Amino acid sequence: MSRLSRSLLESLIIRSARADDLPHIVALFAADELGGHGDTTDPAAADDYLRAFEAISASPNDSLYIAELDGEVVGTFQTTLTATLSGRGATNMTIEAVQTRSDLRGRGIGAAMIRFAIDLAREAGARQVQLTSNAVRVDAHRFYERLGFQKSHVGFKMRLWQ
Numbered sequence: 604m605s606r607l608s609r610s611l612l613e614s615l616i617i618r619s620a621r622a623d624d625l626p627h628i629v630a631l632f633a634a635d636e637l638g639g640h641g642d643t644t645d646p647a648a649a650d651d652y653l654r655a656f657e658a659i660s661a662s663p664n665d666s667l668y669i670a671e672l673d674g675e676v677v678g679t680f681q682t683t684l685t686a687t688l689s690g691r692g693a694t695n696m697t698i699e700a701v702q703t704r705s706d707l708r709g710r711g712i713g714a715a716m717i718r719f720a721i722d723l724a725r726e727a728g729a730r731q732v733q734l735t736s737n738a739v740r741v742d743a744h745r746f747y748e749r750l751g752f753q754k755s756h757v758g759f760k761m762r763l764w765q
Contacts, residue, residue: 612711617719620667620679625652627676628669631702637739666723670703670716678703678712682720684727693730696720701734701743717750 620628629652632642659665659681670678680701686694698720703713724732735758736743744754 612715614672615677615712615715616671617668617716618671620656620669622653622656624669624676625649625656628652628667628679628702631676631679631704632700634705635702637737668716668719670712672707672712676704677707678716680716680720682723684724684729690730694728696724696727696729696732698732698734713746714750717747 626644629642629648630644632640633644635642656667659667664684665681666683667681668679669676678701681699683697683699684694685697686692698717701713701716703716721732732752734747734752736747748754
């Protein structure tokens, strides 16, 4: 795929998500064939997403963002700042739920979102930026490594409900 032109990337807007962005954000997750998170655009699930959005919005440490191009939501990610006792009381930023619309992947939108998050981490005085990526997302791993991330830890998860 070709990269977005410089002028199009310059017109990319990354901003805090609003409640009216939710259907577009959910559609990005629901279209993800590798994620396996059970996301759906079924209207019966709308209240679940709204509750999560409200919790994120109310948290002083969590933020949800969207990337917008020509008035359309083309990507999303979430950040969390975590104060830790390790690292002499350092703050870390975790980037989660990174999604770029599938027909626009490989064109620089994801890189712009990650750079935006890294800038936020620096502004917050974070010691490091961390993220996890599903083990099957080999292309995503190469993408993160190109942006300067290093594989340094092994992650574990325990599903508590389906």
